[in-house]
Amino acid sequence: xxxxxxxxxxxGLAGICLFLVVAFSPLSNALFRWLAAPSxxxxxxxxxxxxxxxxxxxxLSYESLxxxxxxxxxxxxxxxxxxxxxxxxHQDGPSEARVRADxxxxxxVPPGAIRTETSALTTREExxxxxGILHAENVRRILLVTDSQHMRxxxxxxxRGGFQVFSATADARSGASTSPGARLRLLRDLxxxxxxxxxxxxxxxx
Amino acid sequence: xxxxxxxxxxxxxSFAALWIGSQWLRFRPGDLAAALGKTLECLGMMLVFFxxxxxxxxxxxxxxxxxxxxxxxxxxxxxxAILGISFLQGLLFFCWRETKAGRRNRRLRASRSxxxxxxxxxxxxx
Numbered sequence: 517x518x519x520x521x522x523x524x525x526x527x528g529l530a531g532i533c534l535f536l537v538v539a540f541s542p543l544s545n546a547l548f549r550w551l552a553a554p555s556x557x558x559x560x561x562x563x564x565x566x567x568x569x570x571x572x573x574x575x576l577s578y579e580s581l582x583x584x585x586x587x588x589x590x591x592x593x594x595x596x597x598x599x600x601x602x603x604x605x606h607q608d609g610p611s612e613a614r615v616r617a618d619x620x621x622x623x624x625v626p627p628g629a630i631r632t633e634t635s636a637l638t639t640r641e642e643x644x645x646x647x648g649i650l651h652a653e654n655v656r657r658i659l660l661v662t663d664s665q666h667m668r669x670x671x672x673x674x675x676r677g678g679f680q681v682f683s684a685t686a687d688a689r690s691g692a693s694t695s696p697g698a699r700l701r702l703l704r705d706l707x708x709x710x711x712x713x714x715x716x717x718x719x720x721x722x
Numbered sequence: 723x724x725x726x727x728x729x730x731x732x733x734x735x736s737f738a739a740l741w742i743g744s745q746w747l748r749f750r751p752g753d754l755a756a757a758l759g760k761t762l763e764c765l766g767m768m769l770v771f772f773x774x775x776x777x778x779x780x781x782x783x784x785x786x787x788x789x790x791x792x793x794x795x796x797x798x799x800x801x802x803a804i805l806g807i808s809f810l811q812g813l814l815f816f817c818w819r820e821t822k823a824g825r826r827n828r829r830l831r832a833s834r835s836x837x838x839x840x841x842x843x844x845x846x847x848x
Contacts, residue, residue: 528762
């Protein structure tokens with residue numbers, strides 16, 4: 517007589533199948549391409565570089581560094597006269613925005629062109645607070661710098677704040693990864709962004 | 723390049739384990755299906771703990787934000803350590819359940835053999 521399969525075995529089997537499909541097929545790459553917003557770089561009034569993360573000793577995360585360099589490169593090619601860096605204070609150390617502004621200064625961006633926002637902790641707060649800074653300077657068109665999967669949510673928030681938004685993606689993770697570990701990490705990031713999108717929709721922020 | 727290396731590595735060590743198990747340790751090949759069932763069950767338990775940790779963690783972060791105003795990023799929940807901890811919880815809980823099941827089976831077998839011994843005819847003149 518065949519033994520009845522228990523519900524936990526089905527859960528385990530589903531877990532194994534999901535793991536194998538994600539790690540050894542281009543599923544997460546395809547999902548990345550589907551969710552990612554393409555760059556649409558146009559002349560703007562300001563470049564807005566969204567925050568990512570920073571360690572308490574002032575070391576920028578790779579994501580934060582990639583976004584900062586992208587923002588500086590856009591500024592140096594004359595895409596906008598102002599560049600805004602976002603990123604909160606970590607414990608007693610410097611803010612992420614300050615560290616990025618210092619790096620931008622070292623890379624040749626004049627201090628007069630740099631604005632910083634150090635109090636926002638979420639993407640929504642960034643849109644509200646940076647929006648306040650930029651509206652005061654009559655900025656209407658912004659070049660938004662963040663990673664591809666985050667762009668859809670972030671640009672919708674800034675557009676709601678009355679800005680014409682152009683995307684300038686800065687990806688710390690490649691959507692073309694072929695190693696199993698990189699594909700698993702890619703899916704983890706995509707799931708996180710989907711959950712955030714769902715939460716923002718339910719909360720009425722989008 | 724990583725993909726084939728991972729597949730070859732898993733294949734080689736799996737075949738080695740199969741050979742050691744059947745040739746050296748005298749495991750019965752027929753027990754492999756039962757072992758696979760137990761593995762799936764254990765993995766299922768781990769995933770249940772992972773889902774529970776994720777749900778409770780997100781609810782606590784979002785609830786805590788609205789109730790106390792204290793900010794904790796939801797990105798905390800994507801830490802790989804949560805997966806590791808969930809798997810340890812699931813493994814421990816599964817082993818705990820198996821220990822109970824094993825004890826119950828031993829008791830059942832013992833009571834059955836006692837019953838059989840009681841029902842057996844008493845030989846006379848032996």
